Amino acid sequence: MNAPRIWTAALLVIGDEILSGRTQDRNVAQVAQWLNGEGIRLAEVRVVADVESAIVEAVNILRTRNDYLFTTGGIGPTHDDITVDAIAAAHGLSVVVHPDARAVLERHYETRGGLTEARLRMARVPDGATLIENAMSGAPGIRLGNVFILAGVPHIAALMLESLTGTLEGGRPMLSRTLGCWVPESEIADLLGATEKAHAGCQIGSYPFFREGRVGANFVIRSTEAEGLDACAADLTRQLTALGHQVVADGI
Amino acid sequence: MNAPRIWTAALLVIGDEILSGRTQDRNVAQVAQWLNGEGIRLAEVRVVADVESAIVEAVNILRTRNDYLFTTGGIGPTHDDITVDAIAAAHGLSVVVHPDARAVLERHYETRGGLTEARLRMARVPDGATLIENAMSGAPGIRLGNVFILAGVPHIAALMLESLTGTLEGGRPMLSRTLGCWVPESEIADLLGATEKAHAGCQIGSYPFFREGRVGANFVIRSTEAEGLDACAADLTRQLTALGHQVVADGI
Incomplete structure (x- = not known):
């Protein structure tokens, strides 16, 4: 009998706040537990700073040697949110505004001061990416091939994981x-x-x-x-x- | 004026229990905060399983491109504690029993059933390594060049960090x-x-x-x-x- 195939994932936690010790990470345990249920094994984790070259290096090795790569953090509207640009760069892709994300954000901010330039940043995705629903704050997560780009705020990341439940190919649950x-x-x-x-x-x-x-x-x-x-x-x-x-x- | 030199460290968290989601890591935040006070910046973190090849790969890249590398986990007496062997292998060194560690453990276990073969595992170090004091449980941490091997249990890791306070060269505190x-x-x-x-x-x-x-x-x-x-x-x-x-x- 052949051993059953083991599906693996890596997690890349992106954010100065984790490396500075300011914020206690909760996403490693949360993603690990969710993956167990999907029959996917969390094989490795990296935490990198909000620095493009560091993100690119980690994304390219982790997505290549695992079935899936999840990232958390750096998809908000501020200057330190560079995850989308870095992941696009890692794939050699340009960044585009996703029309559905734009529409979601327009609705979300309709009564909250409108969709400003900064807020529109949250509709930017690597060209060809699809969206992961975020029932909470409007700004969606992003799927690009085997890479899943989630929010850093743990309860928003949890909602995004929930919307992915049952959609990924995996093996037997651990x-x-x-x-x-x-x-x-x-x-x-x-x-x-x-x-x-x-x-x-x-x-x-x-x-x-x-x-x-x-x-x-x-x-x-x-x-x-x-x-x-x-x-x-x-x-x-x-x-x-x-x-x-x-x-x-x-x-x- | 030249920019002041920035001292960096990496942290390698070793342990299936973190990747399975069973245990919430506390060492990233703890090591990060301690490093801030020493004027050293935590530049990157990796979490790997109790697998020698994974530890060796991470140790060799992280210790080379950072001033310091800290590891947590995998230095106990059981079969899944392979950190010392892996770090020795990463350096091309053999593993020896450190006489001072042996003496510390002999004293510690004198009234607790004696120093068995399994317990003696905790006196094993890469050849040439020195010890980091562990006031709590007897089993010391280990220093090998710029690599600092700490316990995985957070309050024991904290004691080991405490005994290193003020001993490492760093820059200005962040x-x-x-x-x-x-x-x-x-x-x-x-x-x-x-x-x-x-x-x-x-x-x-x-x-x-x-x-x-x-x-x-x-x-x-x-x-x-x-x-x-x-x-x-x-x-x-x-x-x-x-x-x-x-x-x-x-x-x-």
Whole structure:
């Protein structure tokens, strides 16, 4: 049996505010979780500044070696919003005003002072791109081939992802099970490694923590196969229990 | 006058748990803020999986084109902790047990079941590396040339950063001022761009938000020059006020 094809995506987070530490990124986790449901694996993330050359370099490598590339940030109306221009440049395309985006913005700003030159910037797309609906603020996201250009504001990015749900080709959704245990991970490290090896198609991640003065760890088992996942979780539970550790289903 | 040298750092976040969306990263913002205080600019971030080839590729490009590279994650005792091996491989170095790290771990585990083979993994370093103190859990961070290998658990990474404070060569700390305004950023986009142009050495970022049914934006001015920063903030405040907008010092 051939291994099932794994679909991958990269995420490019664009914005000085993330690199300066001013803003806590929320889009990595949000995009990752959404991709899991679509059967697509987030394979890599980059964060770059609002600098065209940095965006171009990242876009071209990430879109080439992954099935999909998502970007967040830099599609607003101000001078530091250069994502569209940079992505067009990365593809060797010119930037045009998309008539549908223009119409959407005209309606949105009709009662809000009209569609100024700055606001019209949000209708600019790489030539040939299509729009991703944004139910919230009017300014749409943009799809260009396998590149999906989303807003940086997390709840707007979420709406854009929602409108993409079910539209992308993917594989089997990634499944996961978490087992928690009040044990130092160093004490059962060999057991974890051996259990992962014994269950092909499963990965086990170990995430230690210190809480209320005690050490513990959560073990996250991931697989696209429900049966294999269950078998691995049962095996790990059995082994930990045999060593006298109490296993907490769904993690601590 | 020559522009002052800008010192840059990259951050490489290593870990499946970030890419799966299971864990919300905290290290990007934390490392960024610490670097600001050291006069070093976080220029780029990458997140990669627990896969040696992915770590090697990222380490070699990031450490070459930045003054410093920080990594977080993958230095524990379990099978998925491969950061040390990958960074050694990236440098063409072998991995050795550091005698001081071994001694620290022996003391730490003396009353906790002893230094097992798995725990000894945490004393392994690329040949020639030095240690970064970890007051918390015994397992030290690692410095290899311009590469700083930190823990993934944010509060342990914070302790390691603390022990590095003041030890790295940097430039002037980045200063910032935030001005808030209940105005759609699209309404004053041209003003922002022109103000940034008029104040060399200052960058203005614009971060819109929707709160309590109203739109507003925070404008973050950044510069290494206190005087220039003040002048830019005063100029922007004056212009926004002249348009009838109330400016909130320190942001909304």
